[in-house]
Amino acid sequence: MKTSPTCLDCNSQDFLGIECAWPAPGCLGASPRAARLRRWRTPMLRTAFVLALAAAVWQFGQAGYIHAKAWLAQILIGQAWAQTLAGGAQVRPWPWADTWPVDRLRVPAQDVEVYVLAGADGRTIAFGPGLVHGTAQPGETGNSVLGGHRDTHFAFLQWLEDGSELALETPHGEILRYFVAHRAVTDENDLRPLAQPAAGRQLTLVTCWPFDALRAGGPLRYVVTAFEHAADTAQAEGQATRPASPSRAV
């Protein structure tokens, strides 16, 4: 008897005709091989489903954890800040913390208020923006450089404009007002944002760039430079074109 490919198509009506006397075995599910395949398919799909579900939970959990950490830590840091203002030095927000609040940053126009921590390494800035080690302490003359996450505490950087006001509260309760002088995108290896100004107080905010990039760890940084007095702005613009002078953070 002749076997034609149509006979193997379960949906083909042709096997009722002359060419095929009976549907192919696969169409009846009678083959042990096919049965085995079917037996396997269900657990496989189920496992894949469970894995995908676990991955979803894990990824959303991570995202939630990042936000929760950033938010909850600020509350604890706020308490430590209150103690700092009351005269404490290096008050650790939780007992095992290796950092402490050094000042409070407010952006009146954005309704932003964050506590800044000592140190801007990855571990620290998960909890709040950090003051880069070796740069001027807020209140000292010189350049205070703050680093923060573009998707949590420093997300507001993208809305800042030239002339925006930033207010910094020092541990002595002094309020310093800075005004944004310029904003720039730089390479992570360009260390000019860490350079000292010729005089006066400077505040530099650094975060990753672009703001809507998917992955962390890109080579670009968004740098917002602010000077203490509006009058300094013009002078500072002139300085920005000065040749690079690396930081003194040896």
Add this chain to the structure above:
Amino acid sequence: MNTRTAPPGVRHRPHALELAALIVRILAGGLAVALALAALVLLLASGAHAAELQATPLRAAEAGQGTLLLRDADGATRALPTLATEVTIRVSGPLARARVVQTFRNPGSAWLEGIYVFPLPDDAAVDRLRMQIGDRLIEGEVREREDARASFEQARASGRRAALVEQERPNLVTTSVANIAPGAEIRVEIEYQQTLAYELAGDAGRYRLRFPMVVGPRYIPGAPGGERGAGHGSVPPTDQVTDAHRITPPVRHPADGARNPVRLRIELDAGVPLAALDSPYHAVRIEAPHAHRRIVELAAGSTPANRDFELNWTLAAGHAPRVALFVEPGEQLDHALLMLMPPRLMNTQQPLPREVVFVIDTSGSMEGSSIVQARQALALALRRLAPGDRFNVIEFNSVTQALFPDARPASPDNVDAATRWVRSLQARGGTEMAPALAAALDGGEDPARVRQVIFLTDGAVGNEEALFRLIEQRLGDSRLFTVGIGSAPNSHFMRKAAAAGRGSFTYIGKLEEVGERMSALFARLESPVLKGIELAWPDGAEADFWPRRLPDLYAGEPLVVAVALRKATGTLGVSGWGSEARWRTELSLDKAAPGSGLGGLWARRKIDALMDGLRAGVAEDTVRAAVLELALQHRLVSRYTSLVAVDRTPARPSGEGLQGGALPTELPEGWHYEAVFGKLPQGATGLRWNLLAGSLALLACVLLWRLQRRRSAPHPLPFA
């Protein structure tokens, strides 16, 4: 049955087909996800790209140029000459004479100049400069600093080849070379004389030769300001370091490769048989033509100039000299160098209770292997404390922090707490050394105890003089011991800080040395000290000896004195106070070995002492006049004198410009570039990625769920 007679391949086909269908489905799903992802990324990235162009059309271009200049030595706009160094050191007993040949090569097509900042031993008396152009040798001459610079600048502008050697610090020198023709090279030969460090460990005499190769990037404290004169460095002058721009050469990122190769050859004649010779940081090839002599060369031929070279040799047992006297007769004055090892003092008294303050440098320059060595050394030192001792630990970078508010007894609990604290120390930030020294030295005096401050640092600061002054002012009856950590410590700082603190110094260059060197330091701390040393020169000798204030001697340390005197004859009496007895010895000046270059060594020591006078309040004009006279007479490079060599005829056509500039130095081995020069903080979390991946996984869930539901439904039979 027809199916039974079907060929085997056909029989399998239905299952194969189904399997293929499943695979295709999965692949298609994957493709769809990938496409969606790619589209999303593209969408976001293109938005980002547009924003970048809007945000910084100009600054990005500037940044690119700035980095190119430092990174690419052969850049089209600002090429730099290449540099290779060849060092030959001839050692004869405790004296060494070295020749450093720097070859500046111009590989490009423009006329170039090169400026190179490099270290020399901190007691090196630099007395000769020669410039070689092709076969011609041009002898350099010593001139007053401003004079030499003016003559160099004039030659530079008029197209003549010229070389200038200026001293920035006693251990820091700048070579400037102008008008190197395209494709040509200029060789600059510098020679110096020095005495070697000698110590007696047990009964074995040991010499140490250190040749520094790189200036570690220095921390410059103070507020920027002041005149930026002839400088090439990367840090502007500050109110505390007015010559910051002269001591901060650009530094090459280690990832860009090392480019300043150094070849080294040491011809050693110890005068007595040698027992052992070792080079702890570089692999060397040693030849021994004679029992007294060795020839040492780098096994690899050359090494990048990124860490100090050290050679230690031990003299054969019974040959360790206790006295060495060299005399060089002169026209008016004889010059002599005396090295005298006092006898070992016996510890007869009950030792006084000790108060030990450890100070550890945790600045960014210590990051890497240095902080590991320092922590290890400190942990070891803490274990060495006796229960009756009191101690404290101070760490400093931009801020100073003490472990305890006051010195605490060395009880097991306190020592444990200190050990844990030390283990957790991180190296980052600046090197604000003054507050730490002020905290460690309280200026107090208490005869009922011995107070020792052990200071672990790489000395990478630019304000050394201010720190020495602080040490002298606040020392009280404390003693300061410096431990130079890492591959390129600042030897000038280590020696002078210890001298100002009336202690001694040691070096730790790798982790394996920590145990041995710290044990030696502790042995020194626990042994009695020879104080109040006095010299009685023969009558009519009119001896002018330096150092004038003789230091206290710790166990194993020799007294080293350079002297100019009318006639080296007669008997010299030496005396000092041990723990309770007076020690006295005499030696004859007539039985001296002939030496050469001793006048230079004497002048170098005298200049050193004169410069110290500045800290004591002597007027700079007085010091300057005295140093100038000495340096010009002995042809020495000093703070006020430089060596300059100028060619007579112009080489560069007046139409051609001169390019080039400061040569980048290597980063010392084991240092971390980002920890020193800073790094812009990283400011992003994986948040967006998490959300996207989560969403995709959720999508996959829904798809799989539906697939499963369909599969688990009864298979439609034909006819159904």
